[in-house]
C-alpha cells in the first residue's frame with residue numbers, strides 16, 4: 486500500500502507542478518498492437534497503442550526495475566517478463582499486488598504528433 490500511495494503522491498505532485506508536453510511519435514508510427522519505447526528526461530516511457538487508443542507507462546517495472554520493452558500485453562494488461570506481475574495499462578494499477586502501481590502518463594494527440602505530458 487505504501488508504494489501505491491507513494492506513486493499517487495508522485496503523480497499528484499507532478500500535476501501540481503508545471504508539466505510539459507514532449508513529442509514522442511507521429512501518428513501512424515505506432516500502429517494498433519504496437520509500442521514505442523522513448524527516453525524522456527532520463528527515463529524510459531513505453532507508448533502503447535491499444536486498438537487505436539494511446540497510453541503511456543513507465544517502461545520499468547516497479548517491482549524490480551525490469552524493462553517492459555518486450556512484455557506481453559493482453560487486452561489492457563501488461564505482464565512483466567521477470568516475475569509476471571500484471572499491470573493495467575490504462576490505470577497503472579497492479580493486479581498482482583494491490584499496494585503497487587506503475588506510473589502512467591497522459592497522452593495528447595495534436596495534429597499528426599503524439600505527445601506525452603511529463
Ligand code: FES
Pocket residue numbers: 546547548549550551565566567568569570
Ligand atoms: S521485476 Fe517485474 S515483476 Fe518482478
